[in-house]
Amino acid sequence: MGELKLMKGNEALAEAAIRAGVDGYFGYPITPQSEVIEYLMAEKPYERTGMVVLQAESEVASINMLYGGGGTGKKVMTSSSSPGISLMQEGLSYLAGAEIPCVVANVVRGGPGLGDIQPAQSDYFQSVKGGGHGDYRLIVLAPSSVQEMSDFVPLAFDLAFKYRTPALIISDGLIGQMMEKVELFDQIPRLTDEEVIKRHPWATNGKPVGGERRILTSLDLDPHKLESHNWHLQAKYKTIEENEVRFEMLHCEDAEYIIVAYGSSARIAQKSIQLAREKGIKVGLLRPITLWPFPKKPIDELTKRGIKGFLSVEMSAGQMIEDVKLVVEGRTKVEHFGRYGGVIHSPEQVLEALEQKIIGG
Amino acid sequence: MSEITLQDIIKPENLVYKKTSLMTNKALSYCPGCGHGTTHRLIMEVIEELGKENETIGVAPVGCSVLAYEFMNVDMQEAAHGRAPALATAIKRLWPGKVVFTYQGDGDLAAIGTAETIHACNRGEKIVIVFINNGIYGMTGGQMAPTTLPGMKTATSPYGRDVATMGNPLKMTELVATLPGTYYVTRQSVQTPAAVRKAKKAIKKAFQNQLDDKPGVSFIEVVSNCNSGWKMEPVQSNTWMEENMFPFYQIGDLKVDGKLIDR
Known part of the structure; x- marks a missing residue:
């Protein structure tokens, strides 16, 4: 400890x-x-x-x-x-x-x-x-x-x-x-x-004795070389997407509805889920821990399982919802709820949005 | 008498000049006649003479010398426009035993990077800043720089710099000399062999200050020509520089060993 x-x-x-x-x-x-x-x-x-x-x-x-x-x-x-x-x-x-x-x-x-x-x-x-x-x-x-x-x-x-x-x-x-x-x-x-010198041979901390100098730059005036560099970056990003997705699922086993929320909103949503379950509404939480790479696979699997609707809860006018929709691809309902401009939604407001926009909508 | 061949001449005892190994073999991208190449060479010669090629990290700017890292055969980082002193600050703070320098033009150092320049100087970072001032934006095609002289014609002051509407040229070197964080501030040029020798001496002093852990920035302005941007022949541009730039940007030391020089 x-x-x-x-x-x-x-x-x-x-x-x-x-x-x-x-x-x-x-x-x-x-x-x-x-x-x-x-x-x-x-x-x-x-x-x-x-x-x-x-x-x-x-x-x-x-x-x-x-x-x-x-x-x-x-x-x-x-x-x-x-x-x-x-x-x-x-x-x-x-x-x-x-x-x-x-x-x-x-x-x-x-x-x-x-x-x-x-x-x-x-x-x-x-x-x-x-x-x-x-x-x-x-x-x-x-x-x-x-x-x-x-x-x-x-x-x-x-x-x-x-x-x-x-x-x-x-x-x-x-x-x-x-x-x-x-x-x-x-x-x-x-x-x-x-x-540091041994572990990071790419780093510029003084040219190695008898070795080649290192250059750190984002410039390449040759468009073909720059395109190659971009291919390298994209391949790296693909590897990250394949290996580094992190997320948490709460009460999703029997859930009919899913709240997708991260950070503070995920904390608030936990209370909303408790309130919902007290009313008999089977709702679970998917909390992305890595916002990029975005947890596409669990959302896809939940969609395939027949989830009746996703509510993207964010303290914004609806930004993450776009990534949820990109995975769901219209197979089920996806709605946004959130207060913003510095206003924090209450657990009750989230539950109300779930009932109105997803269950009753 | 037998004919003297080239092989007879190329002998160690006849060697009068040797390119430093700290300049790469890549052809310089600068216009023939420009002062950048000479200044590059002087910095690299100094680092070689001080025996610090394996302990030096240089920071390149954005501008004509954006590719400085292609020519300088030491570890190099390419900074965003104007930010070189911020990079150099962190490098030196994290590797206090290494030699750190920035190489920047007037657009980079005196316009977009003014804040980074002044604050690195004011914090007294133990780095060398080499500042090339040719009074114009060379790389982008000869537009007005913060250092463009009053009345000087550029692509964005085609009728001459009107100070009433376009502002006055900025003497960054005079400005940083007043800051307590600068230890050595000098203005040099590289248009004649004598000037080159003086400039090299100044550059060496600057790097020696850093090796000696002197408190503060060593700041070297090199007033240079831009024959392409000024639309002149190289020799003509050097004459124009001496007649017009030097009266405004006075050559010589402004601050030595932390003390302002009475000029």
């Missing part, structure tokens, strides 16, 4: 960064995730593990610091909230193109624009459909508890390095700000410089 603590989601994320053996955190304050960099600065991780913590001049600088630092083979991380993550989209495209691993955490708030500082899930499209320019994908993990805010940090790094690509942890202001019991994992030692 690891150390138990009562922590905010943002603090758990920050503590997990230290314990995951992160070499560098580069961030910029923005509500509702400023506790991440505040915690790191207060905790002096440079004394605990040698980890570098730097407050950058902007989110644009932060993400480009990840490019530089990640490009040397070190574990680098940043975090922000929606408007800041928008600023990082250019950098994420370059990171994906140059195949540089890193972890970015988005504690989502209401939008569009400056929006507000309340929880939302309206950055789904930006996270899973690209966000920046060009054909690329990010590995997207969606924690639904403070515990997962901690657990997903080392997982995100494992995936980022395994596939040499940026990984995104997408939570929201609710998970970032709420306090829960969290079991912290034991300290994972930072790699030594020698281990």
Whole structure:
């Protein structure tokens, strides 16, 4: 049993960064995730593990610091909230193109624009459909508890390095700000410089003696070579889709209806399902843990099993529902429910939507 | 008397110039007459002379020198437009024992990357920044740069830069010299053998500062020609540079060992 603590989601994320053996955190304050960099600065991780913590001049600088630092083979991380993550989209495209691993955490708030500082899930499209320019994908993990805010940090790094690509942890202001019991994992030692050099021969940390120099770039002026690079990226993304889908199913065995929800909405939906079952409605929860790669197979299997309808519950105007519909392909009813702009739906409202839009609709 | 053949001349004792192994054999993509190639060579010669080819990480910009990594035979990263100082910051912070430099043009460093430049300088990052200022956007076809002189004609100031509507040229080097985070700030050029020798000395000093762990950025501006963008012959462009650019962008040291020079 690891150390138990009562922590905010943002603090758990920050503590997990230290314990995951992160070499560098580069961030910029923005509500509702400023506790991440505040915690790191207060905790002096440079004394605990040698980890570098730097407050950058902007989110644009932060993400480009990840490019530089990640490009040397070190574990680098940043975090922000929606408007800041928008600023990082250019950098994420370059990171994906140059195949540089890193972890970015988005504690989502209401939008569009400056929006507000309340929880939302309206950055789904930006996270899973690209966000920046060009054909690329990010590995997207969606924690639904403070515990997962901690657990997903080392997982995100494992995936980022395994596939040499940026990984995104997408939570929201609710998970970032709420306090829960969290079991912290034991300290994972930072790699030594020698281990980094040995483990990541692609990284630019000084040309090997007698060896070839390494170049990290997303540029190729020859369209045929760039197309080949894109084929390589697409093949990598296909491998990720085949191997890294993560999801959770709750009460799906006898379910006639399914709520698809991630993060905070999945937590709320659990209560809705309890209320529904008290009324005799057989409803289950499918919780995507990886938003990309999206859990297509379980949705397809549930559809084949004869599920009478899917309700996509999101704190957005309906974004993930498009991916649910792409799997269901019209074979059964798919509807969306969610409050947004920083408003959180209640379990009762979700149940009401299920009854009206799916069961009665 | 027998005829002297080429083989008689190519002997070690006759060697007067040798290309550094830290320049690759790839033909430079720069226009003949441009100062980029010379500046590339000087940086690579300095790294070779300091014996740091296996400990150097360079960051290339966006602009004419976007392909700098094709020519510089050390580990290189290609940055997004203007962001090189942010990359270099993280590289140096995570590998304090390595030699880290950026190579950037005026559009990259003084327009889109102004924030990254100023903040890296103000934080006192222990990196070298080499800044090529030719007063124009070369790669995109000769548009107005933040450094374009008043009245200077470019593709986007076809009637000359009107400072009332287009703003004034930005002296980034003077600006960063005032920041406490810069340790060495100098402005050089590479249009004559004498200037090349001085520029090399400055570049060497900059890298030596980093090896000596001196506090702060070593910042070298190289005022260069852009004969294609300026629509001139190479020699003519160098003369024009000396007559027009140098009075505005005064050559010489601005800050040495952390102290401003009285100019």
